[in-house]
Amino acid sequence: MTTLTRRYHFSASHRLDSAALSPAENERLFGKCNHPFGHGHDYVLEVTVAGEPDAVSGLIVPLWRIDNLVADKILRLFHNRYINLDVEQFAHLVPTTENVTQVVADLLRRNWREHMGESTARPARVCVEETGRNSCEICLN
């Protein structure tokens, strides 16, 4: 199997705080990630695409197709934003790395076909690095 992985970068702030928990429980659970005014990260997003390279072009998918999809449907929502307030999916969802990864995976899946044109490449994996020390990945196969 051949897969191609593209890395993207976005910077965003967030605060981990669950409406289902008391202030003391939130502080205990999320620690400094619960500080009241939020904080930020330089996120790295990896998108992996699976498929065979086209016999003529040698491309699994033209890179601009993935770049446009990610720029329009993901980076535009997240880059230089406060995720809790600016990204509607997080109005009632804690923006942990896990939930950010799930929302990104869902956005990719839902918008894939209209951005891929004639390409048969499939979305295979999404990985979000919140810092260099922690990341979350979802296989999409």
Next chain:
Amino acid sequence: MVITRKAEFSASHVCRIDSLSDAENRKLFGEEANPNGHGHNYILEVSIEGSVDPVTGMVMNLKELKDILDEEIVQPMDHRFLNKEVQPFDTVVPTTANLAQEIWRRLENRLTGSNTTLVRVRIHETQDLYVDVTS
């Protein structure tokens, strides 16, 4: 157990299809289609699966692995213009995907033996783009 060895080579390439116009090539490949080519510091990761030899404590002798990567990949490709100097890229577009598959073809027979199996070739063209070929 899987072991991974890295190697690096620097090479130039151009992604163009001769039968297409400049505009079509640019639409398909972006700046990778600039006619005189451009270069990358490619990073290759080769992963081999096998059991640990009870005497040597190794899946495979790393010196032997390094020498095979040198002979098959680094020496033929380092500081070369892939389209002009490395087969089959005189007729095949040297996209990252085609390069990864060619590296797999060159290494598979050398690295898959009675005790070892080539399980992954990963080639990084830039820090933000890599291709995997897996068994």
